Amino acid sequence: MGTLGTILLVEDDVDLHEVTKAFLELEGFEVASAFNGQQALDALLGGLKPNLILLDLMMPVMNGYVFLSIFTAHQPPFGTSVVILSAAADVTETAKKFDVPFVKKPLDITLLAKLIKR
Amino acid sequence: MEKSKLLTISSKTLPNDRTRFNRGLLAAGGAAYLAWWFVVESLLPGSFNPLFGRLVVVSLFFLVLILSYLSAVVRSHIGTCFSACAWIVTLHYFYLFHNNHSDVNWTIGSYIIVIALCACLESTLLLRYYVLFVTGLSLLIGLFDPVVVKTVFLSGMLTILAFAYFGMTAKLKLLKQVGEQALGLQNLFDAVFEGVVIHDQGVVIDTNQSFDKMFGYGQGEARGKLVTEFASPQAQAIVRENIGANSEMPYEAEGKRKDGFCFPIEIRGKRHFFRGKNLRIAAIRDVTEEKKVEQVRVLLNASREAIKIHDEFVLVASHELKTPLSAIKMQTQIVKRKIQKGGANAPDLESVEKVAEFIERQVDKLIRLTVDMVDVSKISLGKLDMQVSLLNFSMLAEETAKGLSEALAEAGSQLTIEMRPGVFVEGDSFRLEQVIVNLLVNSLKYGSGKPVRISLTGRDQDAVLEVEDLGIGLAKTDQARVFQRFERAVSSRDISGLGLGLFICKYIVEAHHGKIEVVSELGKGARFSVKIPIAHTSDVQDGDVRHNTTS
Numbered sequence: 001m002g003t004l005g006t007i008l009l010v011e012d013d014v015d016l017h018e019v020t021k022a023f024l025e026l027e028g029f030e031v032a033s034a035f036n037g038q039q040a041l042d043a044l045l046g047g048l049k050p051n052l053i054l055l056d057l058m059m060p061v062m063n064g065y066v067f068l069s070i071f072t073a074h075q076p077p078f079g080t081s082v083v084i085l086s087a088a089a090d091v092t093e094t095a096k097k098f099d100v101p102f103v104k105k106p107l108d109i110t111l112l113a114k115l116i117k118r
Numbered sequence: 119m120e121k122s123k124l125l126t127i128s129s130k131t132l133p134n135d136r137t138r139f140n141r142g143l144l145a146a147g148g149a150a151y152l153a154w155w156f157v158v159e160s161l162l163p164g165s166f167n168p169l170f171g172r173l174v175v176v177s178l179f180f181l182v183l184i185l186s187y188l189s190a191v192v193r194s195h196i197g198t199c200f201s202a203c204a205w206i207v208t209l210h211y212f213y214l215f216h217n218n219h220s221d222v223n224w225t226i227g228s229y230i231i232v233i234a235l236c237a238c239l240e241s242t243l244l245l246r247y248y249v250l251f252v253t254g255l256s257l258l259i260g261l262f263d264p265v266v267v268k269t270v271f272l273s274g275m276l277t278i279l280a281f282a283y284f285g286m287t288a289k290l291k292l293l294k295q296v297g298e299q300a301l302g303l304q305n306l307f308d309a310v311f312e313g314v315v316i317h318d319q320g321v322v323i324d325t326n327q328s329f330d331k332m333f334g335y336g337q338g339e340a341r342g343k344l345v346t347e348f349a350s351p352q353a354q355a356i357v358r359e360n361i362g363a364n365s366e367m368p369y370e371a372e373g374k375r376k377d378g379f380c381f382p383i384e385i386r387g388k389r390h391f392f393r394g395k396n397l398r399i400a401a402i403r404d405v406t407e408e409k410k411v412e413q414v415r416v417l418l419n420a421s422r423e424a425i426k427i428h429d430e431f432v433l434v435a436s437h438e439l440k441t442p443l444s445a446i447k448m449q450t451q452i453v454k455r456k457i458q459k460g461g462a463n464a465p466d467l468e469s470v471e472k473v474a475e476f477i478e479r480q481v482d483k484l485i486r487l488t489v490d491m492v493d494v495s496k497i498s499l500g501k502l503d504m505q506v507s508l509l510n511f512s513m514l515a516e517e518t519a520k521g522l523s524e525a526l527a528e529a530g531s532q533l534t535i536e537m538r539p540g541v542f543v544e545g546d547s548f549r550l551e552q553v554i555v556n557l558l559v560n561s562l563k564y565g566s567g568k569p570v571r572i573s574l575t576g577r578d579q580d581a582v583l584e585v586e587d588l589g590i591g592l593a594k595t596d597q598a599r600v601f602q603r604f605e606r607a608v609s610s611r612d613i614s615g616l617g618l619g620l621f622i623c624k625y626i627v628e629a630h631h632g633k634i635e636v637v638s639e640l641g642k643g644a645r646f647s648v649k650i651p652i653a654h655t656s657d658v659q660d661g662d663v664r665h666n667t668t669s
Contacts, residue, residue: 014528015480016445023452026463058437 037062148179530567
């Protein structure tokens with residue numbers, strides 16, 4: 001079957017990144033990888049047009065918060081929705097602030113699947 | 119009436135005043151009476167004015183004066199001696215008066231002498247007797263000399279005596295009032311909560327009841343002691359300093375009770391002039407309770423702070439733990455999904471092995487994290503266990519470094535190993551390994567994918583292990599902080615981590631009688647050095663260092 005879409009996965013932990021990517025690919029998505037906010041921005045500016053961005057918050061170089069502020073400042077040119085995927089304690093406030101949905105770690109696959117289907 | 123202590127100061131501590139005064143009276147009186155003879159000779163020639171009698175009386179004055187220097191008995195009763203002289207003078211003069219047939223000039227002279235002598239007699243008793251004596255003399259003269267009764271002499275004399283007597287009574291009443299006021303003052307003095315002490319150049323003159331109670335002395339027992347006796351040995355200097363400087367600012371010191379018990383006090387003193395003396399009066403407060411409250415408050419704040427740090431830590435820790443847990447969960451769910459989907463997706467043995475390895479890696483991460491947390495708690499409780507033995511530090515460091523070189527390489531941080539072989543230390547190999555792993559993991563995290571170097575050398579008596587990276591580095595202000603518990607030089611938003619590693623490292627290194635330091639500049643990487651005393655080195659030449667580079 002063809003891909004259901006492209007997801008940009010922004011997560012710095014190598015293992016977690018690997019396993020999330022494996023899961024998403026299993027479900028039939030194409031996954032682009034970024035290990036920090038800077039890489040994610042570079043990918044987007046380089047022409048990548050993902051349907052969804054799964055964003056971790058705690059990353060080096062450029063963390064999720066900074067990425068979000070830059071990203072939301074440039075909507076709608078990117079035309080993508082963002083879902084925050086984080087274990088950070090202040091996820092709820094950040095999500096509200098930027099008006100994006102979020103999923104807490106550890107990840108519940110069914111919840112993620114539902115969100116992605118949207 | 120209980121005379122106030124203040125008023126009795128003058129008689130007890132300044133005894134010479136009265137003696138000096140009376141001596142003065144004797145000298146002046148003698149001289150005056152002698153001079154009087156010359157006055158009479160020149161102003162009233164022809165009067166009955168025998169020199170001999172005069173000289174006898176005058177010499178009596180001077181005799182008493184001289185005796186007061188020689189005899190203690192005379193000195194202590196000098197007032198009474200003067201009074202006796204006064205009687206003799208009066209008797210002599212009335213004799214002259216009688217023989218001068220009550221000449222009006224002599225009348226005036228009598229008045230003058232009596233007034234003068236009444237004024238000089240300050241004791242009530244002596245005055246009373248003198249008044250009676252003169253009254254008797256005057257009436258007697260009236261008997262011998264009826265003319266006198268008709269003159270103004272008797273009435274004048276009686277008037278003068280009346281004035282003297284009632285004047286003295288009034289003065290006494292005034293004194294009594296002053297005394298009562300002083301008594302009132304004394305009551306006030308004692309009623310004050312603070313301990314009050316008055317001293318003259320450091321010698322205690324008086325203390326109030328509160329002071330006596332505070333320092334465990336009986337009433338009046340403190341008098342005559344040096345004020346420094348009431349200060350603890352440590353507080354001596356500050357008390358002397360404040361007294362010497364005449365400071366009026368409150369200051370803290372430590373008081374010492376009679377039984378030697380020391381307690382915190384607050385002192386405030388000031389100068390006080392009294393009867394020409396420069397005294398110092400100080401109020402003393404026992405601040406033991408205040409200090410206790412202060413201590414409790416400090417402890418409470420420290421506890422609150424500690425709880426806050428702890429709570430923050432729990433938040434950070436829970437985040438750290440969630441990452442490997444999420445990875446494990448996802449991995450297991452993938453396996454389930456694959457099995458569900460079946461077919462080409464069904465997991466084969468090789469992929470299952472990979473999954474198992476993956477999960478094991480995550481579990482190891484979790485174990486490391488929880489071990490770190492437990493170690494930190496143990497450190498706080500002073501219970502970090504260590505088993506010391508002689509170990510080959512070079513070998514330990516090399517093996518540990520090699521074990522992590524793959525992980526470092528994957529992150530782009532090529533690890534260079536430079537170990538001087540044969541360096542032995544006394545230590546716990548497990549704990550020292552912990553330190554090395556920690557430093558290398560840090561360089562992995564913060565090394566920005568640049569090369570990392572680990573080296574071991576000997577310098578003086580120490581083994582020096584250095585881990586150097588070219589990563590983000592540390593600002594000067596953070597360099598001391600990073601070794602503290604829960605402290606991290608980066609925002610927790612950027613790089614994950616518990617902030618325990620360096621704290622644990624420092625503890626372990628210091629438990630090995632060593633030192634851990636960092637040399638770094640922001641943006642230019644960091645070099646962590648661990649110095650541990652060498653147990654001994656095996657025979658190696660200097661410069662015999664093995665280089666090892668892994669890619």
